Amino acid sequence: MNSVYSTEGGSSSTSRKVRVRLMGGLRERVGREIIEVEGGELGWSAVLRKAVEQVEGLKEAIDEEGRPKPGYLVFVDGVDYRLLPEDQEVEEEVIVLPVTHGGSKEVSGRRVELIHLTWRDIEHAVSDVADKIVRSGFEPEVIVGILRGxxxxALLLADALGVKNIGVVEIKLYTSVGVRKPRPFLRQPLVIEVKDKNVLIVDDVSDSGLTLQHAIEAVDLYLPAQVKTATLYIKPWTNLVPDYYSKSLDKWIVFPWERREVEEELRASGYNV
Structure with missing residues (x-):
């Protein structure tokens, strides 16, 4: 890793550099892949603000607060930025990439593209995942859904598999004092018995994979016999591929149960939906 050394008043200090890597169409439009920023002890949003100061074309993807605009994703040392506090220090690299979808909205030259899944899409995905579970020979006795997505x-898979015992967990991340990596705690603990039982953990999509990994660790505390994971979809860049999934989508997915929430978020960002 590159470092810049300076001496002032007889003492030396080290300013650590971190990388901002642009990917996909953003790299082509901006005309470069790597932006080096003197990160020091800066959080990821501050690093992105400094990157925008160096390369004005990055304003397409990053707002004035150093956060990604709609239609873009940011990964901080491989972790989805939405799972991290803004003062989370960057150890090596921040990746910024556009999300490509079918269907689009455009305002003042800005573009956000979405794919709206239908209930029929969900039914097909659930049927596909359920079939894979049955063919694998795994017989879940308890299904645990991750709040909220x-x-x-989880309910649809429980119905398809004939599983009566359903529980939920909610994972919240925090950073301990002096600890850079996010650590989870159970905001909503399990209230259903899973000890010595086969458990299937279910989420809608494995994006970074971090939430799913923390859910596995949380459920393991209750001493199940075996734990498997299932999501309807995964992203190609996920760090955790579940045991069962239907499709890999390089898209910003809008599920039928969250359309209003997504549309309100887009309106708040200045888009017509």
């Missing part, structure tokens, strides 16, 4: 898929 995993609740509907």
């Amino acid at each position: 995993g609740i509907v898929p």
Whole structure:
């Protein structure tokens, strides 16, 4: 890793550099892949603000607060930015990439593209995942849905598999003093018995994979016999591929149970939907 050394008043200090890597169409439009920023002890949003100061074309993807605009994703050392506090220090690299979808909205030259899944899409995905579970020979006795996105898929899979015992967990991340990496705690603990039972953890999509990994660790505390994971979809860049999934989508997915929430978020960002 590159470092810049300076001496002032007889003492030396080290300013650590971190990388901002642009990917996909953003890299082509901006005309470069790597932006080096003197990160020091800066959080990821501050690093992105400094990157925008160096390369004005990055304003297409990053707002004045150093956060990604709609239609873009940011990964901080491989972790989805939405799972991290803004003062989370960057150890090596921040990746910024556009999300490509079918269907689009455009305002003042800005573009956000969406794919709206239908209930028929969800039914097909649930049927596909359920079939894979049955063919694998795994017989879940308890299904645990991850709040909030995993609740509907968990209920549908429970119905498809004939599983009567359903529980939920909610994972919240925090950073301990002096600890850079996010650590989870159970905001909503399990209230259903899973000891010595086969458990299937369900979420809607495995994006970074971090939430799913923390859910596995949380459920393991209750001493199940075996734990498997299932999501309807995964992203190609996920760090955790579940045991069962239907499709890999390089898209900004809008599920039928969250359309209003997504549309309100887009309106708040200045888009017509």
